[in-house]
Amino acid sequence: MPKLTIDGQEIEVPANTTVLQAAEMLGIEIPRFCYHERLSIAGNCRMCLVEVEKAPKPVASCAMPVGEGMVVRTSTPNVLKARRGVMELILINHPLDCPICDQGGECDLQDQAVAFGRDHGRYAEKKHAVRRKNFGPLIKAEMTRCIHCTRCIRFTTEVAGVPDLGGIGRGEHMEIDTYVDKAIGTELSGCLIDLCPVGALTSAPYAFRARPWELKKTETIDALDAVGSHIRADSKGGEVLRVMPRNNDDINEEWLGDKSRFAIDGLMRQRLDRPYIRENGKLREATWDEALSLVAAKLKNTDAKAMAAIVGDLADCESVAALKDLMTDLKVSNLDCRQDFAQIDPSCRAGYLFNPGIAGIDAADALLIIGSNPRREAPVINARIRKRSLRGGFPVGVIGPKMDLTYKTEQLGESAALLEAIASGAHPFAAKLKAAKNPMLILGMGALSRHDGAAILASARKLAETCGVVKEGWNGFSVLHTAAARAGALDLGFVPAQGGRDVKGILEGAEKGDIQLVYLLGADEIDMSRLGKAFVIYQGHHGDAGAHRADVILPGAAYTEKNATYVNTEGRVQHTRLAVFPPGQAREDWKIVRAVAGAIGIHMPYDNLSQMRARLCDMNSVFARADLRQPATWGAFGSAGAVADEPLKTAIANYYMTDPIGRASPTMAVCVETFLSGAEPRTGTHG
Amino acid sequence: MSLHREEPKSFSFDAETLVKAKQVIAKYPEGRSRSAVMPLLDLAQRQIGGWLPRAAMDYVAEYLGLDPIKVYEVAHFYTMYNTKPVGRHHVQVCTNLPCWLRGSDHVVSACKKTLGIGIGETTPDGQFTLSEVECAGACVNAPVAAINDDYFEDLDEESVTRVLEAIKRGEAPKPGPQNGRMNSAPLGGPTTLKGEG
Numbered sequence: 001m002p003k004l005t006i007d008g009q010e011i012e013v014p015a016n017t018t019v020l021q022a023a024e025m026l027g028i029e030i031p032r033f034c035y036h037e038r039l040s041i042a043g044n045c046r047m048c049l050v051e052v053e054k055a056p057k058p059v060a061s062c063a064m065p066v067g068e069g070m071v072v073r074t075s076t077p078n079v080l081k082a083r084r085g086v087m088e089l090i091l092i093n094h095p096l097d098c099p100i101c102d103q104g105g106e107c108d109l110q111d112q113a114v115a116f117g118r119d120h121g122r123y124a125e126k127k128h129a130v131r132r133k134n135f136g137p138l139i140k141a142e143m144t145r146c147i148h149c150t151r152c153i154r155f156t157t158e159v160a161g162v163p164d165l166g167g168i169g170r171g172e173h174m175e176i177d178t179y180v181d182k183a184i185g186t187e188l189s190g191c192l193i194d195l196c197p198v199g200a201l202t203s204a205p206y207a208f209r210a211r212p213w214e215l216k217k218t219e220t221i222d223a224l225d226a227v228g229s230h231i232r233a234d235s236k237g238g239e240v241l242r243v244m245p246r247n248n249d250d251i252n253e254e255w256l257g258d259k260s261r262f263a264i265d266g267l268m269r270q271r272l273d274r275p276y277i278r279e280n281g282k283l284r285e286a287t288w289d290e291a292l293s294l295v296a297a298k299l300k301n302t303d304a305k306a307m308a309a310i311v312g313d314l315a316d317c318e319s320v321a322a323l324k325d326l327m328t329d330l331k332v333s334n335l336d337c338r339q340d341f342a343q344i345d346p347s348c349r350a351g352y353l354f355n356p357g358i359a360g361i362d363a364a365d366a367l368l369i370i371g372s373n374p375r376r377e378a379p380v381i382n383a384r385i386r387k388r389s390l391r392g393g394f395p396v397g398v399i400g401p402k403m404d405l406t407y408k409t410e411q412l413g414e415s416a417a418l419l420e421a422i423a424s425g426a427h428p429f430a431a432k433l434k435a436a437k438n439p440m441l442i443l444g445m446g447a448l449s450r451h452d453g454a455a456i457l458a459s460a461r462k463l464a465e466t467c468g469v470v471k472e473g474w475n476g477f478s479v480l481h482t483a484a485a486r487a488g489a490l491d492l493g494f495v496p497a498q499g500g501r502d503v504k505g506i507l508e509g510a511e512k513g514d515i516q517l518v519y520l521l522g523a524d525e526i527d528m529s530r531l532g533k534a535f536v537i538y539q540g541h542h543g544d545a546g547a548h549r550a551d552v553i554l555p556g557a558a559y560t561e562k563n564a565t566y567v568n569t570e571g572r573v574q575h576t577r578l579a580v581f582p583p584g585q586a587r588e589d590w591k592i593v594r595a596v597a598g599a600i601g602i603h604m605p606y607d608n609l610s611q612m613r614a615r616l617c618d619m620n621s622v623f624a625r626a627d628l629r630q631p632a633t634w635g636a637f638g639s640a641g642a643v644a645d646e647p648l649k650t651a652i653a654n655y656y657m658t659d660p661i662g663r664a665s666p667t668m669a670v671c672v673e674t675f676l677s678g679a680e681p682r683t684g685t686h687g
Numbered sequence: 688m689s690l691h692r693e694e695p696k697s698f699s700f701d702a703e704t705l706v707k708a709k710q711v712i713a714k715y716p717e718g719r720s721r722s723a724v725m726p727l728l729d730l731a732q733r734q735i736g737g738w739l740p741r742a743a744m745d746y747v748a749e750y751l752g753l754d755p756i757k758v759y760e761v762a763h764f765y766t767m768y769n770t771k772p773v774g775r776h777h778v779q780v781c782t783n784l785p786c787w788l789r790g791s792d793h794v795v796s797a798c799k800k801t802l803g804i805g806i807g808e809t810t811p812d813g814q815f816t817l818s819e820v821e822c823a824g825a826c827v828n829a830p831v832a833a834i835n836d837d838y839f840e841d842l843d844e845e846s847v848t849r850v851l852e853a854i855k856r857g858e859a860p861k862p863g864p865q866n867g868r869m870n871s872a873p874l875g876g877p878t879t880l881k882g883e884g
Contacts (some may be wrong), residue, residue, distance in 0.1 A: 050688060157754075163754040163756050163757070164756065165756065166757065166759060167760055168763045169763050169764070170763070170764045178756070179741075179759040179763075180741070180755075200781060230718075383843060501862045591700035
């Protein structure tokens with residue numbers, strides 16, 4: 001451990017630390033543009049120059065490893081002079097367009113120019129300008145502002161694994177470009193906007209919407225996939241204008257998928273802002289009183305056996321718990337939260353969680369992916385797997401369709417029967433799993449939602465047990481959910497009660513007329529045409545499939561509009577915070593359920609959020625501890641049976657539109673057009 | 688050869704180039720074949736006639752298992768790869784300081800006059816492209832112009848016109864100094880170390 005002195009303070013740091021990192025440990029801030037903790041070191045902006053004793057000239061601290069007895073000075077007149085020089089050179093080709101630049105107010109260059117810039121330019125020659133580039137519908141590229149830090153190139157190459165960007169040309173004429181004029185083809189492309197220290201890459205949907213100091217910043221949790229990424233929702237005037245990732249090393253590091261970041265414009269469209277009642281085949285606006293009394297009358301007068309409730313993918317735990325309480329009171333046993341027919345066994349918590357945790361991927365040394373495409377189902381987790389894969393010694397086997405996951409995989413085949421072959425040790429990949437210290441297995445919804453899902457679950461458990469995926473001190477059995485609500489609803493036991501029907505049974509019953517009333521809590525992914533003549537109560541926030549079929553609509557709140565609880569795929573309980581209020585007469589979801597109960601004459605024992613949360617803890621003690629991943633005990637789950645020798649599919653075909661918010665979002669629509677339909681990029685003449 | 692060529696849709700090495708490409712790759716250790724990107728781009732450029740269309744860069748990338756963008760970066764970094772079509776004879780006149788002191792301005796103007804084109808342009812028949820280049824590394828014989836692989840040195844207005852006219856006629860003028868010097872020996876023959884003692 002070398003010992004060095006920085007600005008008179010001694011510090012001992014591990015070898016291979018850089019001077020900049022050591023200074024940071026001491027709380028000494030060194031300005032930088034190109035250096036980023038999660039990317040490789042480039043050392044090309046020269047902003048981090050410091051003086052090192054016995055070195056003939058200033059050195060770039062980001063690229064200088066510490067040495068024993070090094071004496072570093074970070075704020076001598078010489079250093080300041082050097083940084084001023086660097087700043088002047090960087091500003092030579094940088095346009096003076098801060099007033100029309102979206103980065104203004106949160107721009108590293110702006111901030112550092114205040115500290116190191118001159119009050120006027122001495123450069124009277126021609127400035128370099130770059131022709132407009134097309135980086136796709138999400139990223140607005142204004143490359144004249146680029147200072148060539150190459151963070152974007154390093155991000156796409158290293159983290160996203162999609163080497164689309166490069167430095168074309170040289171010297172003064174170097175330009176960051178895709179060269180072939182294509183959209184950046186990664187689900188993490190929004191991270192380029194965060195990484196860009198200047199206004200060269202900014203968010204296209206957010207362009208010219210607001211200045212950072214006008215925004216109310218709310219730290220919350222994402223609910224558009226099951227990762228539960230930490231986000232910050234920036235809002236202004238009742239509208240969430242943008243979503244940015246917050247750093248959390250255990251979950252999303254500092255990345256965020258494009259859907260979670262850009263689908264938010266869907267929050268302002270197709271919203272249900274007042275109750276509706278269907279009369280003569282048409283929905284008409286109604287008051288809460290009318291809607292609640294109609295719902296209460298229907299719930300009271302329908303036979304419990306003919307009623308059912310389905311929880312959708314965006315529902316929060318509070319509303320699920322309240323709905324479960326209500327349904328239990330009404331003695332309804334037809335409950336389910338698995339819209340996609342996933343045959344998850346709710347009896348054992350370890351059987352439906354991502355047990356090693358997302359951070360556990362770093363410790364794994366072999367991986368088997370079964371019927372899942374993590375790149376689409378959880379891009380952030382995929383980036384984590386890629387990061388682990390780049391370290392080497394990490395065989396990844398895939399059972400499922402051929403796909404580009406951005407890292408090296410071994411395509412074992414498509415058939416689910418391979419599971420048995422690996423479990424029995426007959427397949428060569430079994431040896432790789434057994435040889436590994438911490439082998440992992442990712443089981444996707446594509447496998448579980450098949451007709452033989454329960455058997456697949458059982459044979460995956462068998463595989464995990466025989467191949468050492470589960471052993472003392474390590475549980476590598478990982479179920480990758482696609483719905484934010486799923487793990488929480490399973491923890492609350494929103495599954496068929498004794499003798500109850502699951503989603504499949506509910507739909508069949510409704511078709512036959514046995515089910516006469518269906519309560520949809522934000523459930524939009526089921527086939528509404530199969531609901532037959534049933535009376536449909538839809539509680540949710542978007543006018544999507546469920547609302548179109550509904551007989552009564554109770555307008556709820558989206559995930560940015562309520563203080564709610566979600567459990568991510570790891571089983572981590574997390575709370576969202578209200579960023580903006582729900583539109584119009586829409587209300588928080590658990591309060592709506594409570595009001596429905598009240599209209600029937602059932603008193604729910606919770607009047608406020610803390611009582612509601614206490615009820616959650618009563619139902620399952622995991623809700624008592626937020627933000628911590630609570631390991632689940634291994635047990636028996638799944639039901640033994642024959643696994644059909646059929647190819648496995650993955651759950652998500654269209655990454656950008658998996659939920660009502662994404663389907664209402666114009667940005668996501670353009671993404672689908674650009675990335676999935678194979679169409680030519682739109683030009684200005686498309687109107 | 689017409690000037691307004693479309694970007695070719697596809698490209699592949701012909702049999703002869705393929706042999707050369709394998710020889711080049713054999714020079715690098717196993718698994719390090721990506722180091723051959725520069726010579727392979729050169730081979731592609733020669734096969735196509737002086738420039739590199741995108742299809743050729745893509746082909747080289749695939750041939751070596753590189754990401755296409757890495758090949759684009761290399762091809763655009765080095766000035767001797769032409770990413771736009773050039774004429775059959777690429778006249779590259781050096782105008783850096785030593786050549787300029789020795790009269791490269793006159794050489795350039797003679798080229799413009801003889802070929803009837805400006806710098807960066809190609810003659811309508813697609814035979815000549817005139818470029819200005821940075822130091823060609825032959826200052827001792829300044830001014831110098833490279834025409835394809837040959838250096839024509841110690842040029843002046845008259846000699847460069849003569850060379851270009853000869854090429855126009857389809858002849859192959861002798862490269863090297865055009866004023867009678869032998870290599871970079873003094874004009875008029877050696878002046879020292881002539882006798883014994």
